[in-house]
Amino acid sequence: MSAVDAAALTAWVREFARLVHEQRDALTQLDAAIGDADHGANLDRGMTAAVAALEAQPADDPAAVLKTVATTLIKTVGGASGPLYGTFFLRAAGALDGDDGRALAAAVRAGYDGVVARGKAERGDKTMLDALGPATDALDEALAAGKPLGEALGAAAQAAAAGRDATEPLVARKGRASYLGERSAGHVDPGAASTTLLVEAAATALAGRG
Amino acid sequence: MPVGLVVVSHSRALADAAVELARGMLPGREQTITVAAGDVDGGLGTDATAIADAVTAADGGDGVVVLMDLGSAVLSAETALELLDDDVRERVVLSPAPLVEGLVGAAVTAAAGADRDRVAAEALRGLAPKQAHLSG
Structure with a gap:
């Protein structure tokens, strides 16, 4: 079993960038319904820049891969998703200690805690946490049950997608969508949608690792 | 060294104009005010790495007060703290004051040599004159 090393994490980042680019217009349409119609374009710009930064200066150290993604997203995304995704990768980089599935799960948990602290949101507020929270829990539970990393990430991706879909009837309580009040109900949250892509990308790119 | 001030805004034009307004209150006096x-x-947006750089540039060792506009400016300013060295971070206060009124109050107080907490308190009181005037 090959490790969750710098190459593996780079593959995760590349797959996330690919999915964001592919779903760019769909993400922007979700954001047009309840936000300012820039989420797909912003995240696509940020992840394209992150992939370019990793190509320009490939990192040997797994934590350095996540740190590069963090600083690139912070610089290039603009809007709230820059500091939120940036904090996820920054805290994950700081917590990553090892190159197996458990180390990855601990890093993801630290990233999740960072997003909670930064955004001051709770699950059910119709934010990215509604996908990231269930995914983080599912990853930990599956690994604790002895499942291999690929399978655990598959479970995490399913949990993220279910959490994303469950944001549709919710009324937004954070961010720009919260200005809409009741009118924000009936639309899937764009942050939860892009976060689901992040977890799905991990399931695809890291299957067979750890 | 007087306390350093940092202005964080989605808009460069908005930030520069706020600084110009504040500097108008400080004729002939030195005051460090940096902008991110x-x-x-x-375009419109905020960048935590730029904020961290602006804080470092404003830091003369006696503290920094950061004024910001709204929304992601606040998230980015908090994220910037994570990017700073520990000793610098301890000297920084993120002010919940309104940007324009807070900046003017902070600039006048900082230029007079007040310490960081006094400058931050004055920024927070920035709305008081307007509130008093309009409630009369």
Whole structure:
């Protein structure tokens, strides 16, 4: 079993960038319904820049891969998703200690805690946490049950997608969508949608690792 | 060294104008005010790395007070704290004051040599004159 090393994490980042680019217009349409119609374009710009930064200066150290993604997203995304995704990768980089599935799960948990602290949101507020929270829990539970990393990430991706879909009837309580009040109900949250892509990308790119 | 001030805004024009307004209150006096505003392409947005740089530039060792506009400016300013060295971070206060009124109050107080907490308190009181005037 090959490790969750710098190459593996780079593959995760590349797959996330690919999915964001592919779903760019769909993400922007979700954001047009309840936000300012820039989420797909912003995240696509940020992840394209992150992939370019990793190509320009490939990192040997797994934590350095996540740190590069963090600083690139912070610089290039603009809007709230820059500091939120940036904090996820920054805290994950700081917590990553090892190159197996458990180390990855601990890093993801630290990233999740960072997003909670930064955004001051709770699950059910119709934010990215509604996908990231269930995914983080599912990853930990599956690994604790002895499942291999690929399978655990598959479970995490399913949990993220279910959490994303469950944001549709919710009324937004954070961010720009919260200005809409009741009118924000009936639309899937764009942050939860892009976060689901992040977890799905991990399931695809890291299957067979750890 | 007087306390350093940092202005964080989505808009470079908004930040520069706020600084110009504040400097108008400080004729002939030195006061460090740095700006982190706009995205990398000059559009609307905030960038935590730019904020961290602006804080470092404003830090003379006696503290920094950061004024910001709204929304992601606040998230980016908090994220910037994570990017700073521990000793610098301990000297920084993120002010919940309104940007324009807070900046003017902070600038006048800082230029007079007050310490960081006094400057931050004065920023927070920035709305008081307007509130008093309009409630009369």
